[in-house]
Amino acid sequence: MLTMLGSPRRCCDGLTRRETLKAGALSALGGFGLPQFLHASEAGHVVPGKAKSVILLYLLGGAASQDMWDLKPAAPPEIRGEFRPINTNVSGIQISEHLPLTANWMHKMSIVRSLNHKAGCHNCLPSYCGWELPPTNQHPTDNDPPSMGSVCEYLKGQGYFRDEPRANGPDDFPAYHYMPTWLGWGQAFRRAGPYGGFLGKKFDALTTECEPYWDKVGHQPLPGTPQTVRGEPVLPNSALQDGITVDRLNLRRSLLGQLDDEVRRLESLDTRAGYDRAQQKAFDILTSSKLRACFDLKSERPEVLDRYGHTLFGSSTLIARRLVESGAKFVNV
Numbered sequence: 001m002l003t004m005l006g007s008p009r010r011c012c013d014g015l016t017r018r019e020t021l022k023a024g025a026l027s028a029l030g031g032f033g034l035p036q037f038l039h040a041s042e043a044g045h046v047v048p049g050k051a052k053s054v055i056l057l058y059l060l061g062g063a064a065s066q067d068m069w070d071l072k073p074a075a076p077p078e079i080r081g082e083f084r085p086i087n088t089n090v091s092g093i094q095i096s097e098h099l100p101l102t103a104n105w106m107h108k109m110s111i112v113r114s115l116n117h118k119a120g121c122h123n124c125l126p127s128y129c130g131w132e133l134p135p136t137n138q139h140p141t142d143n144d145p146p147s148m149g150s151v152c153e154y155l156k157g158q159g160y161f162r163d164e165p166r167a168n169g170p171d172d173f174p175a176y177h178y179m180p181t182w183l184g185w186g187q188a189f190r191r192a193g194p195y196g197g198f199l200g201k202k203f204d205a206l207t208t209e210c211e212p213y214w215d216k217v218g219h220q221p222l223p224g225t226p227q228t229v230r231g232e233p234v235l236p237n238s239a240l241q242d243g244i245t246v247d248r249l250n251l252r253r254s255l256l257g258q259l260d261d262e263v264r265r266l267e268s269l270d271t272r273a274g275y276d277r278a279q280q281k282a283f284d285i286l287t288s289s290k291l292r293a294c295f296d297l298k299s300e301r302p303e304v305l306d307r308y309g310h311t312l313f314g315s316s317t318l319i320a321r322r323l324v325e326s327g328a329k330f331v332n333v
Contacts, residue, residue, distance in 0.1 A: 053324040054148070056332045057317065060124065060183065060191075068096045069111050124183060124193035139190060144197035149176035149330035153196070153203040156329065173291065175329040178205035179316040180212075180233035194332060205332065208233035208295075212312050232315040235295055294322040 066072060067081040071094065074080075085094035088106035095103055095111075102109075117132040124138075125131045129145040146154070155161065156175040184191035196203035212231040297305065297315060308314040313333070320331040 053328060054152075054330045055317070055320045055324060056148075056330070058127070058183075058194075058332055065113075068099065070113050071096060124191050128193035129197070135192065138192055140192040140195045140197075142198065142201075144192055144195065146197040146199040146203065147194045147205075149178070149194065149205055149332060150196040150199055150203040152176055152329040153205075154199050157203075161329070173323070173327040174206040176203070176205040177320070177323055177328055177331045178207040179319065179331070179333050180208055180210040180231070180312055182207055207236075209236045210234065210312060229312045230310065231312040232297060233295070233312075233319060235292065290326060294326055295319055 064081065066079075067083055071083065071085040072080040073085055081096075084097045086097045086100065086103055087094055088103040090106040093106055093111070095106070117126040118134070119126045119132045120134045122138070123135060125135060125144065128147040131145045135141075135144075153174065153176040161175075178194055182190055183194055194205060195201070210231050210233050212229045214227050215230065293299070297318065300318065304318070308318040316333045320333050323331050
């Protein structure tokens with residue numbers, strides 16, 4: 001939900017301007033306002049944003065803000081962080097001493113220190129879709145609001161991105177990618193947020209898999225001890241098995257289509273549509289050299305690999321860049 005700051009004066013119907021804008025924003029970003037938004041865009045009444053693609057670095061369980069972006073050196077010891085602030089290349093803005101490279105890029109960044117929500121601790125829905133009501137649990141449901149990336153996937157299917165063709169071939173890119181694996185994987189607990197929600201599972205992200213490891217094989221780190229997590233995200237089942245050619249794959253695909261026709265009447269329309277899209281995406285992964293090439297870091301220059309870091313996070317971020325350069329609209333790391 002978007003909350004607009006402004007005058008608290010009430011309108012004649014008893015609602016404040018702030019409440020009116022909040023309701024309007026919820027409609028625009030939720031399911032009810034999306035058709036109207038698309039209609040307005042077709043009529044030329046919507047000014048498109050400058051951003052062509054988004055890479056979201058989602059740090060679930062990241063460092064506390066008072067240790068990175070909002071140090072409070074003059075606050076009491078129980079409030080301020082333990083690190084020193086350093087100057088950045090923007091006058092008046094300081095960040096943590098442990099972010100010296102970031103300090104050189106502050107002129108291209110914005111720090112938002114006023115963000116808050118009412119949806120409870122560790123609930124991921126607000127950051128992915130703006131929904132701030134406390135959920136019954138942290139698991140994803142079909143009634144959740146869609147994530148930002150899923151909305152991009154939906155808009156692509158509607159032909160909203162006019163500079164690109166609609167999804168119609170093996171080299172067509174999914175709009176929404178998620179790396180290195182599903183949210184909450186390390187806790188064996190799938191968290192709500194980065195899904196299609198009420199738009200449907202067909203608008204979920206193309207989600208990779210990973211096999212993370214530490215430098216010391218078999219070594220379990222002590223609690224609170226920093227460890228470098230290695231590995232790379234990989235596309236699931238992205239390689240044809242031995243003896244399976246593309247022609248043979250297409251024959252299997254034709255046979256599968258015939259079987260699907262027999263059970264079509266047993267499935268609802270919505271479920272069927274979602275299944276077809278997921279199935280199409282699976283075949284596209286197997287036949288799209290363009291998509292697989294984005295995940296092949298062996299072809300990347302060594303100095304670029306060094307710059308991003310030989311870690312699971314660094315590799316995921318570099319692949320996110322390569323995906324965006326090839327046409328992806330929203331990539332979550």
